[in-house]
Amino acid sequence: xxxxxxxxxxxxxxxxxxxxxxxxxxxxxxxxxxxxxxxxxxxxxxxxxxxxxxxxxxxxxxxxxxxxxxxxxxxxxxxxxxxxxxxxxxxxxxxxxxxxxxxxxxxxxxxxxxxxxxxxxxxxxxxxxxxxxxxxxxxxxxxxxxxxxxxxxxxxxxxxxxxxxxxxxxxxxxxxxxxxxxxxxxxxxxxxxxxxxxxxxxxxxxx
Numbered sequence: 001x002x003x004x005x006x007x008x009x010x011x012x013x014x015x016x017x018x019x020x021x022x023x024x025x026x027x028x029x030x031x032x033x034x035x036x037x038x039x040x041x042x043x044x045x046x047x048x049x050x051x052x053x054x055x056x057x058x059x060x061x062x063x064x065x066x067x068x069x070x071x072x073x074x075x076x077x078x079x080x081x082x083x084x085x086x087x088x089x090x091x092x093x094x095x096x097x098x099x100x101x102x103x104x105x106x107x108x109x110x111x112x113x114x115x116x117x118x119x120x121x122x123x124x125x126x127x128x129x130x131x132x133x134x135x136x137x138x139x140x141x142x143x144x145x146x147x148x149x150x151x152x153x154x155x156x157x158x159x160x161x162x163x164x165x166x167x168x169x170x171x172x173x174x175x176x177x178x179x180x181x182x183x184x185x186x187x188x189x190x191x192x193x194x195x196x197x198x199x200x201x202x203x204x205x206x207x
Contacts, residue, residue, distance in 0.1 A: 018108060018155035019054030021162045024169075028183055029070040036200035037075030038085065038176070043068045044193035046185060055162065058106035065190040066102070069171055071198065072181040079176045084202040087186055093199065094192040099166040102187045107159045113151035119144035 024046050031039035047066035049056030059065070067087070073079050086093045122140030125133045169184035176182055 018110070018113060018151040019052045019158060020154060021052045021055060021158035022050065023161060023165050024051060024066065024068075024185070029068060031070050031072040031181060033197070035085070035198050037073070037077075038079060038198070038200070039072040039074055040198045041068075041070045042087070042196045042198060044190075044196060052158065052162075054108055054158075055106050060190075062105045063190045064097070064102055064105060064187065065193050066166075066185045066187055067193060067196065068183070068185055069198070070181065070183040071171075071176055073176040073178050076178050078178065081171045081174045081176065081186075083173070084200065086199050086201050087188070088197055088199045089192045090195045091197075093201070094188055096172060097187040097189075098172070099163075099170040099187060103159075103163045103166050107162065108155040110152040110155040110159070113148050113155065116147035116151065117144045119147065 029041035029043060031041050033040050033042075044065050044067045046068045047055065047059055047064075069081075069087075071079075071081070071085065079085055082096070087096065088094060120138075120140040120143075122138075122143060124137040124139045126135040126137075127133050166185070166187075171182070171184040171186050174182060174184065
């Protein structure tokens with residue numbers, strides 16, 4: 001019974017390690033498309049398995065997408081992203097999500113790694129030539145807490161990096177001044193990311 005439990009725990013360990021996060025790095029695409037008073041580039045699928053298997057899988061499962069956008073204001077009035085300029089798919093303006101919503105949908109849950117504490121029951125038994133146990137070492141008291149603390153730290157660090165990037169590069173309500181070029185992301189449902197373009201919906205904010 002004890003051996004079966006250990007086998008199950010080790011199998012669970014193999015598939016439940018915390019995942020790291022590799023930052024998307026922000027949008028640095030050249031603005032190549034012409035809009036009304038602006039130039040832009042727009043590319044979907046920026047947060048995926050390349051950035052971390054855990055997060056890529058959850059993005060797919062949650063039907064979410066991070067779309068990289070670069071916008072250059074070529075006009076003479078400031079533009080507010082989401083108010084003066086909107087994202088559209090196949091000619092239809094699409095809804096976008098807050099960075100906080102994306103983060104809460106795909107973040108890792110560090111507390112789940114506390115199950116590694118169950119490994120504290122592991123013992124290393126040393127046997128003699130007759131098969132009799134001569135010594136027993138409670139290695140689980142080191143392995144269990146070590147794995148729990150280590151994985152919780154990895155998950156927490158990855159989550160923090162993810163959240164910081166999602167918030168820092170969120171283009172929603174960002175102001176683009178005349179002559180300025182900015183890059184970042186908009187967050188939407190993956191089902192809305194076909195044939196993406198930017199559309200001018202207002203004439204811009206007065207100086």
